[in-house]
Amino acid sequence: MTTTQSLPKRPLGKQGLVSSIQGYGCMGLSGFYLDKDVPTGQTDVEDGIKVIHRAIDLGVTHLDTSDIYGPYTNEELVGKAIAGKKLDCLATKFAISFGAEGPTIDGSKEHVRRSVEGSLKRLNVKQIDLYYQHRVDRTRPIEEAWQALKELVNEGKVKYLGISEASAAEIRKAHAIHPISACQLEWSLWTRDAEADVIPTCRELGIAIVAYSPLGRGLLTGQYKSASDFHKDDWRLQGQPRFRGENFDKNLALVDKVRALAAAKNCTPGQLALAWVHAQGDDVFPIPGTRRVKYLEENVAAAHIKLTADDKQALEDIFDVKQVAGERYDPDFMTTTHQSGAKR
Incomplete structure (x- = not known):
């Protein structure tokens, strides 16, 4: 299914922010997910800009990046593209940095201030519309970061605030200091753990849900058949158990079961999976990413696919939580997720 129909908009959160009903996740343009057909795996800057421009042409008014993507180069690319x-x-x-010992999370006031200045410069803007705490620093009170973020809003450097991979309790603490407009979390057919308490908490507080990796990091598109389809240095193979060994084979089998359902809806498996995320409610804003215009257009078309209650149930039966093989991250990075925060 393809379409040239533009994306509508709606409020994102309760503080005044507006967004197209689907955004574009820019991470894959600068590392992590690598292009097998390119020796370095990296998307050319000009090609990345073309994809972003096409997204904007299709009505995408919500772009998502981070200082850690690259690191830094993704913000620079986005800054050039949005001029x-x-x-x-x-x-x-x-908040995140990667070192020899694994991920480091810094929620200090000093780091908040250094980070926002760097992002403003790389994006070449005077104000950031939505600024997230990417991960919670659990070595210090969350209030420290959020007092600093509140100051940034008061100073006009940031317009609205968001939080990512936070537990329900952490969301409540942060929201009490300054209203949260958006909570970013991984949500797709094969990642549904946030439904237990994080998503209900967001809905209770009027916080929009920005769903990252709504296509299961590409696996739900049906494009991948084996590990050889990935660049050897792709992060999915390095840090995500679901893409390795028997886990990968078992998860591919789940995707195969979606093909008949997708054919009946005259769409691709990926479009059906993305339509499922859209069907979760008007407070949900998926941000799928891709390096290719063709798949970008498919993703935008998915926002217009309507699922029946039977369609939703059939998909959920296939992707029952017990059927998905492997954790979404290796143990060191799982400590940065809302699941780890809930255990504190």
């Missing part, structure tokens, strides 16, 4: 363009929601994030 002279109008967006409703330019979103970026702070």
